[in-house]
Amino acid sequence: MSDKAFLVDTTKCSGCRSCQVACKQWNNLPAEKTEFFAGPELTNPKELSAITWNHVKFFDVDRSNPDRPIWTIMHKKCYHCEVANCLRVCPEKAIYKKDGWTLIDQEKCIGCGACVNECIYLVPQVSDVDHKSHKCHACVMNPREIPACAFACPTGALTYDYRLNIVKKAEKRLEEVKKNFPNASIYGREQFEGLKVITILRDRPEKYGLALDPKPIDLVKAESIRETYKMLAFFSLGLPSLKRLAYRMAKSAVEKDQRRA
Numbered sequence: 001m002s003d004k005a006f007l008v009d010t011t012k013c014s015g016c017r018s019c020q021v022a023c024k025q026w027n028n029l030p031a032e033k034t035e036f037f038a039g040p041e042l043t044n045p046k047e048l049s050a051i052t053w054n055h056v057k058f059f060d061v062d063r064s065n066p067d068r069p070i071w072t073i074m075h076k077k078c079y080h081c082e083v084a085n086c087l088r089v090c091p092e093k094a095i096y097k098k099d100g101w102t103l104i105d106q107e108k109c110i111g112c113g114a115c116v117n118e119c120i121y122l123v124p125q126v127s128d129v130d131h132k133s134h135k136c137h138a139c140v141m142n143p144r145e146i147p148a149c150a151f152a153c154p155t156g157a158l159t160y161d162y163r164l165n166i167v168k169k170a171e172k173r174l175e176e177v178k179k180n181f182p183n184a185s186i187y188g189r190e191q192f193e194g195l196k197v198i199t200i201l202r203d204r205p206e207k208y209g210l211a212l213d214p215k216p217i218d219l220v221k222a223e224s225i226r227e228t229y230k231m232l233a234f235f236s237l238g239l240p241s242l243k244r245l246a247y248r249m250a251k252s253a254v255e256k257d258q259r260r261a
Contacts, residue, residue: 004138004160004196005160005161006166007170008199009199010072010075011200013155014073014154015073018153020055023136047122048125050129050133053077054076055075057075058072072207075199079123080195081192081193081195082100082194082195082196086119086124088216089115090115091229094107099140103140104135110132113126115133123135123136177200181203183203
């Protein structure tokens, strides 16, 4: 699985959520408690969480014709950045790379929340149950060597192959997609020196809330962040209520340092 990657073709996605269901079944994740909320999306749950590692998001992009509103769909999971901010800021070195995938060692994770606050894609989340960080691990233990989400996709919107092949397929597919969607684009080739999830978008990345040119945290700043979270995690004494306070204090301290920089 060393050079493998996902291809997400949003133009083929029907929004069936088979990927979400398959992910939960394979990883034995509980159902999410959902709720009604106001907003331009028909999405439930609203975002990724410690128990939802694949997420299908609906965007209401055009209601100029009320009888035929236009929607676009986005599949989201951990992007497994080549240069991952979450890995750089983890104070316990609980986040590591294996065959290119970004994984979390649950034995080492202290639930400090550094990865949560520093991931621009809002992927890892700390569980209220075990107080550890969780996210997609690309089914690295799957004996089929095909992640459950890709195996379950009925439309071919989510596929899995060697990354070199994935990029070539995406570039070829983009030429076809642009005939109907002139602003169509590919996301993931260069961001964070290459993502393991390559996405074909109908429109520009910013329309999907994706940063066009995100920057990795530099090593000096990452060290400062690690020390801040390590100190506050120590003083929280492992108590959940104090840990939550520590998250907020650490995030505030880091944001102040970033503003000074």
